[in-house]
Amino acid sequence: MTRDTSTVFAARDDARSRAGTDADWMPYLPASSSPFAPDGVEKAALTWAETVAPGGYTAKVVARGTTIRLTDVTGDACAHVLLFNAVAPWERLNVADTQKIPWQAYLGAGHPLLSGDGRVLATITADTSGRHDAFCGTTSDAWNTRKYGDAAPEGPSPSGRSLFTLAAAKHDLGPRDLPPSVSFFQGVRVEEDGTLRWEGSAGPAEVDLRAELPLIVLIANTAHPLDPRETFTVGPLRVHAWRTAPTAASAAATPETHRAYLNTIDYAEARGL
Template sequence: MPLDDSTLDNMGRSEALGSVGQARADARARETQSRWMPYVPASGTPTPPVGIDPATLLWSETVAPGGYTHLRVARGTRIRLEDPEGDASASVVMFNALNPGERLNVADTQKIPWQAYLGAHHPLLSGDGRVLATILEDTSGHHDAFCGASGDAWNVHKYGDATPEGPTPSGHALLRMAGAKHGLGRRDIPPAVSFFQGVRVLEDGAFDWRGSAGAGTHVDLLAELPLIVLIANAPHPRDPRPDYVVAPLRVHAWTERASREGDAHVDATPERQRAYRNSIAYAALAGL
C-alpha cells in the first residue's frame, strides 16, 4: 500500500520501512531466470553457439513455442537462429531501422538471385533494391519463401483461436505484437520468410510441405543495414498435423562485418552485385 504520512503515523516509520525492505528481500529471493527471457548479459546463456565465444554475444534468447521476439541490430550483426529440438518454425520479417518504410520484399528476394528456395548465400532484399540481410550459413535447408506466416483466419479455422495471448497464436498475430514494440502496425507487416519448415512446389503448382530437417540445425543471417527484425515461432501454415506443434527457437547475435565487394556471394551475379552495391552505398552515405 502507499506509504503516505497517515500510513507512517499509524504503523510507525521503522515498521513501515521494514515491511518494504522485507518485501524487497522476498522478491529478490524468488527471482529466477525464465527459460523464455533474454539472458542479460548474453554471455550468461547456458547454450552459446558452437564455436562462438560467449563473451562476444550481444543477444541470447530462447523463444517459446507460440512466442515471439524482436531485435534492433546494427549493420554487420550476425544473427543465428537455432532449431534445437527439430520443430521450431521461425517466421521472419525485417525493416531498415533508419527508414522502416523499407522492408523485406519476398518477391524480390526470390527474383534477384533467380532462386525461389532459400539457402546459404541467399540475399534477403527490400523493395528498394537493397540487400537487407544475407543468409551466411544454413545447416537445415528446410525453409519457405512462398506461404508467409500463419494468419488469424487460418488459425481460427484450424485450432479455434489465433490471439497472441491464447494457446494457439497465429504467426501474423505474433509478428504484429513484435512490430508494435517498434511503432509498427498491421499494415506495416509484410509477408514473412520462414525457416526450419520446408516447402517445395510440385509440377502441378501445389505446395508440398517437407517439414523439418531434424534437431540441431541453424541459420545465420548477416545484417547488411541497421535492421528491425521481427521473429514469430508458430506452426507453419502448411503443417498438416492437427495439433499446434512447434518447439523452442534459439536466437543469438554477435558482431561481424557487413558484406563488401570482393566477397564471393556479393560478386556471384550481376544482379546480386548491383543489390549489394546499393546497400553499401546507402550505408556509406548514412555514415555507417
C-alpha cells in the same frame, strides 16, 4: 505455489524473490550469460541471446554486420522472420524480390534477403537445414482459429500475424507495416503443377543471417500454415547474435545481386553506418 501480491509491498517482495531465477524460455541479460553460446564465439562478443518459447515472439534492433544465428533445438521450431531497415523502417523485406533478384526461390546459404528498394537487408551465410519457405508467409488469425480453435497471441495456438503485431508495436510499427515474411526450418517446395508441397523439418538445425544494414528483426515462432499436423506443434527457438563484418559485393553470385550489394554498401557508407 500461491504468491501474495495483495498489497504493493507484498507484490514488491514477490517480484524481488524471483530475481536470479531461470525459465525455459527467456532472454539472457547480459547476452554473455547465455548457457548456450555458439561454439567458437566468445561469450563477451554476444549482443543478443534468447530462447523463444513455442508460440512466442521476439524483436531486436541489431547493427550492420551482426550475425544472427537461429537454432531449431528439437526440429519443431518454425522461425517466421521480418526485417526492417532500422534507419528508415518503411524499407522492409520484400519476399518477391528476395526470390526474383537471385533467380532462386528457395532459401539457403548465400541467399540475400532483399528490400523493395534494391538493397540487401541480410544474407543467409550458413544453413544446416535446407528446409525453409519464401512462399506461404505466416499464419493469420482466421487460419489458426479455423484449424486449432484459437489464434490469440496469449492463447494455446497463436497466429504468426498476431505475434508479429505485438513485436512490431515495440518499434512503433502497426499491422499495415507487416509485409509477407519468410520462414526457416519448415520447408515448402513447388510441384510442377504449381501446388505447394509440405516438406517439414530436417531435424535440429541452424541458420545464420548477416545484417547488411542496421535492422529491426521480428521473429514469430509459431506453426507453419501448411503444417498438416492437427495439433499445434512448435519447438523452442534459440537466437544468438554477435558482431561480424558486412558482406562484400564481390561475394555476389549474379550480376543482379552484385548490384544489390553495391546499392547497400553505398547507402550504408554515405550514412556512416
